[in-house]
Amino acid sequence: MxxxxxxxxxxxxxxxxxxxxxxxxxxxxxxxxxxxxxxxxxxxxxxxxxxxxxxxxxxxxxxxxxxxxxxxxxxxxxxxxxxxxxxxxxxxxxxxxxxxxxxxxxxxxxxxxxxxxxxxxxxxxxxxxxxxxxxxxxxxxxxxxxxxxxxxxxxxxxxxxxxxxxxxxxxxxxxxxxxxxxxxxxxxxxxxxxxxxxxAANSGQAMSTTKQMIARVQEMSLEEALEFAAESNAHARATADCQKGIAAFLNKEPVVW
Known part of the structure; x- marks a missing residue:
């Protein structure tokens, strides 16, 4: 370039x-x-x-x-x-x-x-x-x-x-x-x-999903945005990053991203 x-x-x-x-x-x-x-x-x-x-x-x-x-x-x-x-x-x-x-x-x-x-x-x-x-x-x-x-x-x-x-x-x-x-x-x-x-402090996957959601929810009605948020919440719980982060929190261990 x-x-x-x-x-x-x-x-x-x-x-x-x-x-x-x-x-x-x-x-x-x-x-x-x-x-x-x-x-x-x-x-x-x-x-x-x-x-x-x-x-x-x-x-x-x-x-x-x-x-x-x-x-x-x-x-x-x-x-x-x-x-x-x-x-x-x-x-x-x-x-x-x-x-x-x-x-x-x-x-x-x-x-x-x-x-x-x-x-x-x-x-x-x-x-x-x-x-x-x-x-x-x-x-x-x-x-x-x-x-x-x-x-x-x-x-x-x-x-x-x-x-x-x-x-x-x-x-x-x-x-x-x-x-x-x-x-x-x-x-x-x-x-x-x-x-x-x-x-160092944040999950890249979580930041990415949060950023994408911020861009998208503003185009939706209140009901659509809340349903989208609920579905995204459910998907996030199954990600490797979420499981890793929650396990570290419960075990009082530092999480390395």
Whole structure:
């Protein structure tokens, strides 16, 4: 891969945006490589947690300028295919079987803010800015708003999506867009410690099932969601991880995941 670095260590997969000279701006190839990297992590049984991070000063500046210029020449069918390409990446991360943590060392704008939105957890530095600036260039934040509405609710989503204004990292945390605030000096250390804690303390199978359920129950009626939850509960009791965890608890023994 040209724009993405992929490596694993201690059961953590690190997916790094490596297009710093373009502020890690997204184009078709970069989206393809991200989909490939997340697919690789999904298939790796040794990986329990994923960290998405970036090189350079910016986390991701959204769509590449040359890429945007090219889109103006596309037919509707070509633009639809391209939109679906990005949709598939966001959906892949949001429904990924592994927990995904964003390590945000700089600004995350437009599509870059979308990447942060679909991760399960996110750490950022006080200097970073966040925002969906699409309306300011006559575009729309169409795909990301599906996930943003779920994450922070309609009122806060409207504030971000309709104004196009950038917000501080502190406000992003207050709104629930970002999970944790870290200093630049400790960001990587805190992300690695958090990821390592999830790896050591929790069942990968249980985290995966819980994450999938969170994504699905919001689409169901109350009755459907409760029945789905009851069935999932029953299935979980028969898993090897559940049996192992309960046995360790009853025997007052530490469980090694």
């Amino acid at each position: 040209e724009y993405i670095h992929y490596q694993t260590e201690n059961r953590i997969a690190y997916i790094t945006l490596a297009r710093a000279e373009k502020r890690n701006a997204l184009n078709e190839q970069m989206v393809s490589e991200l989909k490939q990297a997340f697919g690789q992590a999904a298939d790796d049984a040794a990986v329990k947690v994923i960290v998405l991070k970036a090189e350079g000063q910016a986390f991701c500046a959204g769509a590449d300028l040359a890429y945007l210029q090219q889109l103006q020449k596309n037919t509707f069918e070509e633009n639809l295919d391209d939109s679906r390409h990005l949709k598939e990446l966001f959906h892949q991360i949001y429904t990924h079987p592994k927990v995904v943590i964003a390590q945000i060392q700089g600004h995350a704008l437009a599509g870059g803010c979308g990447l942060a939105t679909v991760c399960d957890f996110s750490f950022t530095v006080p200097e970073a800015k966040f925002g969906y600036t699409e309306v300011r260039i006559g575009f729309i934040p169409a795909i990301v708003k599906v996930f943003l509405l779920r994450k922070i609710g309609e009122g806060k989503a409207k504030e971000l999506l309709l104004t196009g204004e950038l917000i501080s990292a502190e406000k992003a945390v207050q709104m629930g867009l970002i999970t944790y605030l870290s200093s630049a000096d400790t960001l990587e250390q805190e992300v690695n410690a958090f990821a390592a804690k999830l790896v």
